[in-house]
Every structure is written in structure tokens, then in C-alpha cells.
Amino acid sequence: MPEREAGQGAPNTQSNGIEVEGLVRQFKNGPKAVDGISLTVEPGEIYGFLGPNGAGKSTTVHMLTTLLPPTAGSARVAGLDVANQGAEVRKLIGAALQEAALDPNLTGREHMKLQTALHGLPREERVRRGDELIERVGLSSAADRRVGGYSGGMKRRLDLALALVHRPRVLFLDEPTTGLDPQSRASLWEEVTRLSTQDGVTVFLTTQYLEEADQLANRVGIIDAGKIAAEGTPSALKAEIGRPSVEVLPVDPERRGEAEQILLRFGTAVPAARDALSVRLNEGINELAAIVRSFDSAGIELASLGLNEPTLDDVFLAKTGRHLEGAGEADSAEMRLPEVEAAGSS
Amino acid sequence: MIPDRKYFSAGWAVAWRYLHNLYTKPAVFVPGLIFPLFFLAAFAGGLSAVGDTPKFDYYDFTAFQFCFILIQASALAGVFVGFSIAGDFEQGMGRRMMLATSRRSSILLGYAIGAALRLIVVWVIITGVSLLAGMEVRGSGYDLVGMYSLGLLANVVALLFSAGIAFRFRSLQAGPLMQMPVFIALFLAPVYVPQELLTGWIEPVAKVNPVTALLNGARSLMAGDPTGILLAYGIAFGMIALLALWALRGLRRAEVAG
Numbered sequence: 001m002p003e004r005e006a007g008q009g010a011p012n013t014q015s016n017g018i019e020v021e022g023l024v025r026q027f028k029n030g031p032k033a034v035d036g037i038s039l040t041v042e043p044g045e046i047y048g049f050l051g052p053n054g055a056g057k058s059t060t061v062h063m064l065t066t067l068l069p070p071t072a073g074s075a076r077v078a079g080l081d082v083a084n085q086g087a088e089v090r091k092l093i094g095a096a097l098q099e100a101a102l103d104p105n106l107t108g109r110e111h112m113k114l115q116t117a118l119h120g121l122p123r124e125e126r127v128r129r130g131d132e133l134i135e136r137v138g139l140s141s142a143a144d145r146r147v148g149g150y151s152g153g154m155k156r157r158l159d160l161a162l163a164l165v166h167r168p169r170v171l172f173l174d175e176p177t178t179g180l181d182p183q184s185r186a187s188l189w190e191e192v193t194r195l196s197t198q199d200g201v202t203v204f205l206t207t208q209y210l211e212e213a214d215q216l217a218n219r220v221g222i223i224d225a226g227k228i229a230a231e232g233t234p235s236a237l238k239a240e241i242g243r244p245s246v247e248v249l250p251v252d253p254e255r256r257g258e259a260e261q262i263l264l265r266f267g268t269a270v271p272a273a274r275d276a277l278s279v280r281l282n283e284g285i286n287e288l289a290a291i292v293r294s295f296d297s298a299g300i301e302l303a304s305l306g307l308n309e310p311t312l313d314d315v316f317l318a319k320t321g322r323h324l325e326g327a328g329e330a331d332s333a334e335m336r337l338p339e340v341e342a343a344g345s346s
Numbered sequence: 347m348i349p350d351r352k353y354f355s356a357g358w359a360v361a362w363r364y365l366h367n368l369y370t371k372p373a374v375f376v377p378g379l380i381f382p383l384f385f386l387a388a389f390a391g392g393l394s395a396v397g398d399t400p401k402f403d404y405y406d407f408t409a410f411q412f413c414f415i416l417i418q419a420s421a422l423a424g425v426f427v428g429f430s431i432a433g434d435f436e437q438g439m440g441r442r443m444m445l446a447t448s449r450r451s452s453i454l455l456g457y458a459i460g461a462a463l464r465l466i467v468v469w470v471i472i473t474g475v476s477l478l479a480g481m482e483v484r485g486s487g488y489d490l491v492g493m494y495s496l497g498l499l500a501n502v503v504a505l506l507f508s509a510g511i512a513f514r515f516r517s518l519q520a521g522p523l524m525q526m527p528v529f530i531a532l533f534l535a536p537v538y539v540p541q542e543l544l545t546g547w548i549e550p551v552a553k554v555n556p557v558t559a560l561l562n563g564a565r566s567l568m569a570g571d572p573t574g575i576l577l578a579y580g581i582a583f584g585m586i587a588l589l590a591l592w593a594l595r596g597l598r599r600a601e602v603a604g
Contacts, residue, residue, distance in 0.1 A: 065445060069602055087448040095445050101438030105367050117359030118446035120352025162442075 015079035016092070016169035016202045017043045018064065022073035025059050033059040035226035036073065041204060041219075046196045048217030048234075049206040050312065052324050056226040057206035058098055061174045064204065065095045078169050078202075091119075094168030098175045100159035104148030108139050108158050111147065112165065119166040133161040137191065153184030160191065170202045171195060177212060189216055210312040210324060222316055229319040238310040244285055245270050245308045247278040251301040259302075262294045278308075353455075356447040360456020364430060365463055378426050378464075382419035382472050386411065389538070390479060396538050404540060405569055408481040412472070413493070413564040417557065418532050419468050420497035421504040427461040428508020428524040435516035435600065450601065454509060454593055461505050462498060469494065484570040492575065493567040496560050499582035504528050506589035513596030516603070535561050556581045 018041035025034040034056040041047040051057050062068035064077055066086035075082045078092040102111060112130030121129060134143045137157040147155065156176060163171060173192065177185040193216065195201040207213050213220045214234045222230040222237075230237055245267070250259045253275065263269075263279045266287050272278030281287050288307060295302055316324040368375050390411035396402070404410040434440040443453050477483075485493060508524035515523070535557040536544055544552050552558050563578030 067441065067444060067601075090445060090448045097438075097441065097445075099438050101442040103363065103367070103437075103439055105370060106363070110366070114359050114363055115442075115446060117362070118356045118443060120350075120355040120448075 015043070016200070017041050017045070017078070018047070018170065018202065018204060019076045020060075020064070020073070021075070023060065023063060023070050023075055024072035025056075025063055025068060026071045032071075032226050034063070034070075037221075037223065037226070037228050038073075039221050039228060039231060041202055043202055044196060044200045045218045046192065046203040046205060046216055048213035048220040049204065049223060050208070050210065050213040050220055050316075050324070051206075051223035052208060055223045057208075057223055058174050060223070061095070061097070061172050061204070061206055065093060065097075065172050066090055091166070092168060093170045093172060094163035094166070095172040096156070096159040096163045096174065096176055097172075098178070100155045102147045102150075102155055102158065105146060107146055108134060108143040108150070108154075111158060111162060115162045115165045121166065129165055133164055134158075137161045138187070153180050153187075156180060156184065156188060157191075160188065164195075168201065170204065173203065173205045175206055175208065177207070177209065185212075192216060208324070210316075214312055220312065222312070222319060224316070224320045230315055234312060237312065237315045240315070243267070243281045243283075244310060245278050245280045246288065246291060247272050247276050247304075247306045247308060248291075248295070249273075249276040249303040249305075251303045255300050258298060259295070259300050262298060262300070263291070265294070266291055276304075353449050353452045356443075356449075356452035357455035357459055360443060360453050361459035361463065364427070364457060364460030367430075368460075368464060378423060379468060379471060381422060382415050382468065383475060385418060386415045386472060386475060386479075389414070390476070390481075393538060399539060399543065401543055402539060404565065405484060406482045408476060408479055409483065409568050410540075410565060412476045412481055413568050414532075414535075414537050414561060415472055415476075416469070416493070416497045417500045417560055417564060419472055420465055420501040421528050421532060422525075423465050423468055424461055424501040424504030424506075425508045425524050425528050427457050427464075427505050428512040429518065429521055431457060431509055431512035432516060432518050432520055432524075435512070436518055440516065440600070444601065450597060451594060454597060457509065458502065458505055461501055465498065465501050469497065483568065485568050486570060489567040489570055489572060492572065493564045496564045496567070496578055496582065499579070499586065500557075500560055503582060503585045503589060506586065506593040510589065510592040510596040513593065513600040516600060531555060531557050540565075556585060 018039070020037060020039045022036045022038055023034055024032055024036050026032045037056075037060065039047075049057050049060065059068065063070050064075055064082060066082050066089050069083055077089050080089045080092070082089050103114075106114065109130060112134060113126060116126040116130055131143075134140055137160060139154060139158060139161070142150065142154060147158065150158065160173070160176065163173075176192075177188055180188065189212070192203055192205065196203050205212075205216060217234065219231065219233050220237060221228055230240075232240065246263070248259060248263065250256055256275075256277070260269075260277050263277050266283075267279035267281040270278050270280045285307065292305070295305075313324050316322075390408045393411075394407050396407065431440070434443070444450055447453055483490070507528065511520050511524045514520075534548065534551050534555045536552050541552055541558060541562060559574060559578045559581045562573070563575050566573045567575070
């Protein structure tokens with residue numbers, strides 16, 4: 001998915017952003033779960049809040065959605081102070097939290113009835129709005145079934161629909177795709193993107209999936225141990241930490257030393273997979289052809305040659321000194337370019 | 347701030363869900379009904395000989411016990427709502443309601459409406475069973491409205507008390523904390539015999555127990571001879587005022603806890 005401009009096509013961008021300044025939340029006798037974060041989310045933007053478990057993502061969302069008062073600092077959502085104007089804030093925001101809080105005894109349609117009434121929608125609008133959203137999230141055929149029998153993906157989609165009943169200007173999604181299968185995840189991404197681009201809804205999305213932040217977010221904030229470690233567009237963050245790396249695997253293990261000498265002419269060594277060699281390129285992707293030619297002229301046959309663009313995990317590593325938990329398996333496949341088979345063979 | 351249409355809409359939504367779950371889950375509804383019926387059978391039936399005790403001057407032992415069952419069932423219906431609140435917070439629905447309502451006291455209002463509507467069904471059943479058991483009613487229509495109103499106030503008192511605990515603990519594990527004090531207060535009132543016949547340690551305890559005023563008031567209304575009604579209503583409204591603060595502060599605690 002190409003990176004999009006914030007609020008592109010947004011019809012409703014009137015003060016529906018988020019401004020956070022020095023926000024702190026300290027639990028009783030505990031450490032600071034959120035430790036003085038500051039960030040700004042532009043109207044109509046999808047802001048990805050990326051971090052490992054326990055980094056402070058959900059606590060931040062709870063403060064911004066008025067579920068939890070900040071210990072210090074300030075936050076304005078849609079132009080309103082979350083600490084002092086909670087009731088007004090709640091009228092303008094929607095939230096789908098980490099645990100989809102659904103009543104297993106109610107059907108999907110009954111949930112919509114409950115939610116529309118809780119938000120005080122006019123009686124004549126409730127059924128229409130509920131049906132419209134149920135259809136939009138693809139739950140029409142299951143709408144009259146009890147939610148206790150829904151799959152995880154169906155529950156998430158219903159939760160999203162419930163968050164939208166009152167047409168919120170700002171939407172908070174706390175790890176919305178955790179535990180979902182790839183198809184459900186893609187469908188939810190599509191809907192979130194549509195909300196931002198077509199409806200102009202500002203989306204604050206927490207995730208521990210690098211791919212999700214990379215694909216969905218206009219900008220990403222990386223949080224670690226309650227502090228913002230980095231912030232920017234995914235491409236800017238990756239560019240900030242540098243150049244791509246090349247990883248090669250010689251066919252003949254005895255020529256590994258020679259291969260290493262060649263590679264080191266083009267960059268600095270970085271950790272590689274077992275038996276492979278990897279360097280961070282000095283000049284960037286333009287050097288790839290020269291590397292292939294060098295191996296060719298030295299007669300070193302390669303089992304594989306791969307070009308690795310920096311990932312958000314690399315950004316996280318560079319900023320925090322450690323990898324993001326769970327990173328790798330979901331992201332490496334998408335982020336790596338296809339390997340060039342036996343580049344040096346001739 | 348004056349409650350608006352949205353405030354009452356949210357309250358009705360909470361009440362609707364409470365009643366929906368109550369009447370679609372017999373496992374939740376039936377115990378709340380069996381409880382007063384069991385006490386009615388045990389006290390009015392099994393202990394009917396108590397009515398023959400010298401100086402027991404109430405006109406009908408079944409009616410005498412019915413008034414206690416009415417107050418007890420009403421109060422316990424309020425306590426059961428506390429259980430529902432705690433369960434909702436434990437399962438995350440409490441958070442959904444906190445997020446969706448702009449003014450959160452509408453959540454408490456909704457549970458109170460639900461409890462009152464639930465109570466009507468309980469009243470109809472225990473009244474019907476008592477009448478079938480031969481209960482004699484001497485109070486006029488106005489007296490009976492006054493008597494059931496005392497039941498409703500007992501319900502609100504117990505609801506506010508248990509809601510305060512539920513909002514603070516947000517866990518069903520706090521169930522005994524909601525139930526036990528109400529249960530104890532009910533049984534430290536003149537349950538089996540009129541207050542004048544109580545002796546020993548229970549006599550002074552019953553004298554200061556606020557439930558005693560409610561019970562005496564209800565019995566006098568049932569007998570068509572209203573006495574101590576102002577005291578009963580005064581105590582009930584006083585407790586409601588105090589416990590409303592307790593419940594709303596509990597709600598604030600739930601808000602702060604996230």
C-alpha cells in the first residue's frame with residue numbers, strides 16, 4: 001500500500017486532531033506506565049503507535065479516551081481537554097479497545113441497538129444506522145446471531161462498527177488486529193483506510209505489528225518503556241537509520257573469507273543469518289550491481305543474495321538497542337526483496 | 347447540569363440490557379425469585395405458630411411475614427444489580443458503557459431503572475403467592491401504594507450501597523461485601539415477632555436498625571393503620587441521599603481506575 005498524505009480526501013478536518021504534551025500516567029506504587037510523551041496527530045491522519053507489550057500504548061489510549069485520568073501533562077482530542085472536558089470528548093471519539101467488550105448474550109444487531117441508545121442517537125435513526133454499519137463491516141448474515149458464537153475476526157469487526165455509530169471524528173483502535181487471521185486483518189485495514197481517506201476520521205492506532213504500522217499509518221510513533229523513542233513517517237524513520245543491507249550466502253563455505261572481503265568493500269558488517277554474510281551498504285542500493293559483478297569476476301558462486309531494506313524493527317533497534325517483541329516473523333517476508341538466486345554463477 | 351434526552355436514552359439502554367439478560371438467562375433470574383419465595387414459605391408457612399405467641403397482636407401472621415419478605419426481596423433485588431455491575435466491569439462491558447456515555451451517572455440511573463422494573467415482577471409473584479396462601483390485606487389502596495413505595499425505597503438503598511461497592515471493586519469477588527451487610531441488617535430487624543416482643547441483645551440492635559422503621563411502616567400500612575410512616579420515609583430518603591453519594595463516588599473511583 002503506498003504511503004498516503006495525511007487527511008487525503010478528508011471532508012471533515014475541523015479540529016479533529018490530537019495534541020499531547022508531557023503526558024504521564026503513574027499507577028499507585030508503580031512505575032510510570034507513560035512517562036512524559038508528547039505527540040501531535042493531524043486531522044484525518046492515521047497515526048500508528050508502535051511498541052512492544054507493556055510499553056504504554058494502551059495506557060496512552062485509555063488516557064486519550066478519558067477512561068483514565070493523566071497523572072501529569074495535558075492532552076487535547078478534537079480540540080478538547082481530556083482531563084476537564086471528558087463528557088464532550090466522548091461525544092466526538094470512538095474507540096475499539098484491545099479486548100472487544102461484547103456481551104455474549106446479545107446479538108450483533110442488539111449490540112448496535114444498545115450502542116446507538118447509549119450514544120443517544122434519535123430513536124428513528126438507531127435501526128438505520130445499526131443496519132448500515134453491520135452491512136459495512138460484512139456482518140449482515142450474522143447480525144441476528146448471539147455474539148458468543150462469533151469468531152475473533154467477527155467480534156473485532158463488530159467492535160469497530162460499534163465504535164462508529166455516532167460518526168466519531170477521532171477513532172482509537174487499540175491493537176485491532178491482534179489474533180486475527182490475515183484475511184480479517186486485511187479487511188480491517190481496508191476499512192480503517194477508508195475511514196481516514198473518505199470520511200476524514202483521525203485514527204490513532206496502537207499495534208505491535210511492524211507491518212501494520214508500516215502499511216496503514218501516515219506517521220508512526222514508537223513507544224518504549226513509556227517514552228516516545230522515535231516519530232515520523234515510516235519511510236522517513238527508515239531513511240533516518242540508514243541504508244539497506246545486502247546479505248549473501250556463498251555456495252562454497254571455504255570461500256567465505258574471500259566473499260567477506262568483497263562485501264566489506266561496499267559497507268560495514270552487520271549481523272546475518274547463519275552461514276551468511278551481511279553488510280550495511282555505504283552508498284545504498286546503487287551498489288548492488290557492482291557487488292554482483294565483483295562476485296562474478298572473483299568466480300564466487302552464491303547460493304543466495306538478498307537486499308534488505310531497513311524495517312521499523314531496525315528503527316526500533318537503533319532507537320532502543322533491542323528488537324521489538326514478536327518482530328520478524330510477520331514482517332520479514334513482506335519487507336525483503338526477492339532474493340537473487342546464484343548471482344555470481346556464470 | 348440538567349439531564350438531557352441523551353442522558354435518559356443512555357439510562358434506558360443500560361436498563362434494557364440488564365432486563366434483557368435477566369429474562370433471557372433463567373439461571374440469573376430464577377434464584378432472585380426463588381429466594382423470597384423460599385423465605386415466604388419458610389416463615390409464613392413453617393413458622394405460622396409464632397403468630398399464636400401471647401401479645402403477638404398483628405392481625406395476620408402471613409401478612410406480617412409478607413411485609414418482611416417484601417422489604418427483603420426488594421433489597422436483595424438491589425443487591426443483585428450490584429452483582430451485575432461488578433460482572434459488567436469484570437467482563438469489559440462497564441468500560442464500553444463508560445466510553446459511550448457522555449455523562450456516566452446515566453449508567454447508574456440505568457441500573458436503577460432496571461432494578462425497579464425487575465422488582466415489579468418479583469412483587470407480583472410474591473404478592474400472588476401470599477394471597478393464594480390466604481394473606482388478609484386490610485390496608486386501603488393508598489396504604490398499599492405507600493407500602494410498595496417503601497419496598498422500592500429499600501430497593502434503591504440496597505442498590506446504591508451495592509453499586510458503590512461494585513464500582514470500587516469492579517469484580518464479582520466483592521459479592522459477599524454487597525450481600526452480607528444487607529442480609530445482616532435485614533435479620534437484625536423484628537423479622538418474626540413485633541418489635542415490642544423482642545428481648546435480649548436483639549432488642550436494642552433492632553431499635554437503632556433503620557430497617558426496623560421500614561418494616562414497621564410497611565406492616566402498619568398493610569394493616570390499614572399507618573404509624574411511623576414519616577420516620578420510615580425520612581430514614582429511607584436520608585439513606586438514599588447518603589448512599590447516592592457513596593455510589594457516585596464509587597463511580598468516580600471506577601473512572602479514575604480506568
